[in-house]
Amino acid sequence: MTRYEDAHDHDRADDGGGDAERTFAALPPARGRGFAQTWWGQAWLKALEDTALDGQQVRTGRRLARAGAVGAVSVRPGRITAIVRDPDGTGHRADVLLAELSGAQWDRFIEMAAARAAHVAALLDLEMPPHLVEDSEAAGIDLLPGTGDLEPECDCGAWDHCGHTVALCHQVARLLDQDPFVLLLMRGRGERAVVEALQARDGGAAGAAASARSRPAGIDAAEAYAAGVVLPPPPALPEVPEIPGTPPSLDTDTAMDTDLGSDLDANAQPVPAAVDPAALTFLMSATAAEARRLLADALRPGHGQRPVAEELSPAQDAVRLAAARSTADEPDPLLPARLADGSGRDPRVLATAVAAWRLGGPEALAVLEEEWAVGGEALARARAALESAWDEDERPSLRARANRWTVVGAAHQLRLGRDGRWWPYREEDGRWVPAGVAAHDPATALAQTARPDGSEPQEP
Incomplete structure (x- = not known):
């Protein structure tokens, strides 16, 4: 006072x-x-x-x-x-x-x-x-x-x-x-x-x-x-809840009796055939989890100085939803197939895309699915980073194609993102899959390609 x-x-x-x-x-x-x-x-x-x-x-x-x-x-x-x-x-x-x-x-x-x-x-x-x-x-x-x-x-x-x-x-x-x-x-x-x-x-x-x-x-x-009229001080910032909110129940057999009372049973309407309760429940749970994530991100220092993220395409959003599926209380067993079909991927490809998304969101997904030619200054910086990442006697032999450098004689690969970071990949069952998070140092990224059991698969 x-x-x-x-x-x-x-x-x-x-x-x-x-x-x-x-x-x-x-x-x-x-x-x-x-x-x-x-x-x-x-x-x-x-x-x-x-x-x-x-x-x-x-x-x-x-x-x-x-x-x-x-x-x-x-x-x-x-x-x-x-x-x-x-x-x-x-x-x-x-x-x-x-x-x-x-x-x-x-x-x-x-x-x-x-x-x-x-x-x-x-x-x-x-x-x-x-x-x-x-x-x-x-x-x-x-x-x-x-x-x-x-x-x-x-x-x-x-x-x-x-x-x-x-x-x-x-x-x-x-x-x-x-x-x-x-x-x-x-x-x-x-x-x-x-x-x-x-x-x-x-x-x-x-x-x-x-x-x-x-x-x-x-x-x-x-x-x-x-x-820019000066307004009174804004209210205190909200706190991030420990867990996402719980959506309302869509159990049409019991929801009316349990939540609203038996007097409303006579007015209950059947669920339209076009509405899938299981899918809708999943979407509500995923939306609550995403809202919590966005709130936590907005409250982090420096959030206002970051560029606004681009809107996801339907194919990208399908991967995001599939990645959120494990957090749903009652996941729809048919959901992966439906998301794969809706995004133009088969279930196996979608599973790999989900693994990339969980490692780095849209940026990691782009590295998985996009192959682009590296040239000019970006190529010069990439070569300099690869040259300085290892001592001469430890440097692996790399075969380059577009933005991908594959280790000769081993099923390991480095992929260069458009932001200059390196993403580790390894080959499993004939497919390249993400093996870790991005790093500015290619040696740090490549070290993540070892399998959890320590073995290193050889290139077929």
Whole structure:
């Protein structure tokens, strides 16, 4: 809890939900001009400069703001927020906190402002009259921040004002120039709430001035989307379940009695002949397992920087489903034949494809089924890797064809993937089958071709 979230929390004025938050689209770069033209905007920046301990950070923040590095600015009671980007494009969430006025302070302010029609007129003309600020201070109400009032928070980890929070403050100074109600919203009440309170105290002057001024709340939706509107912090990331979810039972003989009650038996409908309950059960189980895998993968560090995987073809997806079959609670005994037929493979070929998939997914399957010519720079790198992988007296004799190097006199083979990694293969019953996972070093890959019992089949 910060010093701004103390006992005043229970004494805050209710904004009525009318305009408790406003979002301003990113402003263009401020090259060739100052950030604050009005006296109250300049007072805001002075409070920042008097608060920040590191003058270098102030200069850095000023440069970022001047270059247009501050995104859309969200203003709400007690807090302003924006994403500020470093010169390399890295974005940081920057927040600056400002104490809200208590309910009693707001009552005094409204009473004092309503007592002078000039104050009301000036506010509605988007001006902050000096006498209003002076009268407020005399009543114990600080509208403009002072030294130490602007409290920074930034995900860059800085404990004091950093370049990101300084840049945000400079951008807000430009907003304050345009509309002093931004400051009142930070202090706890938006324009609508202030105007309604003034109307209640003095319906004549305030009401007439307010009726002549109307401004739609917020900004255009398309503009907000393009600017990347700052949203409240997202909820906590979900946890990966220990096991995939269990799909509902499709046992049509007992599901109605067990799960829904006998009263529904009269309304039970027969399963359509085109629906295979066993296959559907398998698909639901496989989908649950895949969803769990995708969630775990999405939560790994760096996931957002990885390229989006290409969509699987029907033939590839058939292999994925066949590889998931062993995890199903009640696998369909006819499923392998059906998947083999649907993917254009015979059961034996599908079994080899499943073995490759389990070793490396789509990349391993491509190495199994694709033969491609290696040339140019890729071939030069491959030859250099093979040359340096073994000492001269230990290097096996290899016969090359396309992306496949077969060991002469032994049923072992190396296959080069398009990403430059080597995949080990061995020949069994007249077929080449994957023997291990990929490796950047061909010697490491080839070492996996030995059989589990240690024997090494000879080339027929």
